[in-house]
Amino acid sequence: MSFRNYKVPYQGEDSYSKKVAYFSMEFAVHQPLKIYSGGLGFLSGSHLRSAYELRQNLVGIGILWKYGYYDQARNQDQTLQVTWMEKQYSFLEDTGIKFQISIHDHPVWVKVLYLNPETFKSAPLFLLSTDLPENDYVSQTITHRLYDANVATKVAQFILLGVGGAKLMDEIGFMPDVYHLNEAHGISASFYLYRKFGNNLNEVKKRLVFTTHTPEEAGNEKHDIYLCHKMSYFCGLSVDEVRTLTGIHDDQFNHSLVALRFARIANGVSQLHGHVSRAMWEKYSGICPILSITNAQNWHYWADKQLYRFMEEGNDYLWDDRKRYLKKRAFEIVADQTGKVFDPNVFTIVWARRFAGYKRADLITRDIARFTALMESKNFPVQIIWAGKPYPMDYPAINDFNHLVHLSRNYRNMAVLVGYELALSKRMKQAGDLWLNNPRVPREASGTSGMTAAMNGAANFSTDDGWIPEFVNHGNNGFVIAKGDYANMNTQEQDEYDLKMLYRILEDQILPLYYSNRDTWRQVVKNGMRDVRYQFESNRMAHEYYDLLYNAE
Helix, strand or coil: CCCCCCCCCCCHHHHHCCCCEECCEEEECHHHHHHHHHHHHHHHHHHHHHHHHHHCEEEEEEEEEEECCCEEECCCCCCEEECCCCCCCCCCCCEEEEEEEECEEEEEEEEEEEEEEHHHHCCCEEEECCCCCCCHHHHHHHHHHCCCCCCHHHHHHHHHHHHHHHHHHHHCCCCCCCCEEECHHHHHHHHHHHHHHHHHHHHHHHCCCEEEECCCCCCEEEEEHHHHHCCCCCCCCHHHHHHHHHHCCEEEEHHHHHHHHCCEEEEEHHHHHEEEEEEHHHHCCCCCCCCCCCCCHHHHHHHHHHHHHHHCCCCCHHHHHHHHHHHHHHHHHHHHHHHHCCCCCEEEEEEEEEEEEEHHHCCCHHHHHHHHHHHCCCCCCCEEEEEEEEEEHHHHHHHHHHHHHHHHHCCCCCEEEEECHHHHHHHHHHCCCCEEEEECCHHHHHHHHHHHHHHHEEEEEEEECHHHHHCCCEEEECCEECCCCHHHHHHHHHHHHHHHHHHHHHHHHHHHHHHCHHHHHHHHHHHHHHHHHHHHHHHHHHHHHHHHHCCCC
């Protein structure tokens, strides 16, 4: 096919007619395409799937990571080993498009590959790569590893996504009405557009919208402004011109702050996160309005359709049988990896997501006496599974992972798995009776894993953060640890409070309900399945992006 004067290869309705270019560092579209690390990718993948289902006039722009994020393997003692494997993707089409961008005042060739919408039923996705023989080795490495630890390489990746993605739109003649930045990694696009529109910032602002995912100011990417300038981040503008344009007067270029000043409108990814973001940025001048569009996940991709069918038919026998089968099948992975045989009739808790300090993977184990009593209970037996990938250079998170591996040697009903990607994620949600989520409030912007857990017959049990305040009705469709007086607690006190409440609710409410009142337990899970499909399905989210962001004047 020709990629000149490109059009999305399906026609949508008028409300979705605006041309949108959607920039993201990672897309979790389907298991075979390993170009994502965690929640940001899961979110953008579901967004592309819903854009396809709704026939929206949207294309994705990402980067083809040669080694992906990393492959999670094990050392001899079962602890985490970071490995890098070159990926091959025969299903991607070579567009034949090559062009140059400037990085470090040096021309770098970019080639473009294409994920056809029909391959995985997603909106069109263009992927950029610098891994071609025309480039020197350093330039080739720009697209080797997602979120490379080297600062200069990471800045180069941001330039590639932003400047490269914006230039690609000109190369193929798509000419977006809206440039949507999913996180601020691609804000360099704004400097390319500023040049394109004759140094007219208003022309940029008319077209730029921004989604922020980070609920802490310190978590937003900042880089030395002189390094960015040296790397050609600003498309030929001097540092003084950049300062005038962005209002940044210190030496740290804050990508999110600039995105909020250059965008016409922005959004947080849950109602709570929108509130947190507005409070966080209100002391800065020139910030665009920040709405809330709560993250969601694609039902067609994630949900177990048979569970939903049996729920709608009111056939509890078949619903129970299906859930038991899903658990049994997932436990084959547990046995294969760890040599532990789990029982599908036993209450199973799953904690699985990206390992990061604030997510507190090990929280339930911190009172070891209570944890041991839980694991050895005869009245209310439990099984617990952990899975997830720490950032490969996040040594505290890796230590948490390895600590759990070592701890699991003491319990035949505790397992820690590797290889947490889309396929294992779905299996873990099917394995779980209870999806445990205990981030430190209010540090989780959204946290969407519980949505897909509910779509597979697992009840959510969470601290009251991210999307949870919009969803959980305690004891009706899930379980929530009520907020403590966190403002007057230090971190240790907050952790102790949450741990105490976690055990109280688990031991006094959840386990007795599962073992002694199965009909009510099943109804709680079904209520969660129903409510998540109604409110947290990504077609709703994709529609709201057009309605509230793209079409907003």
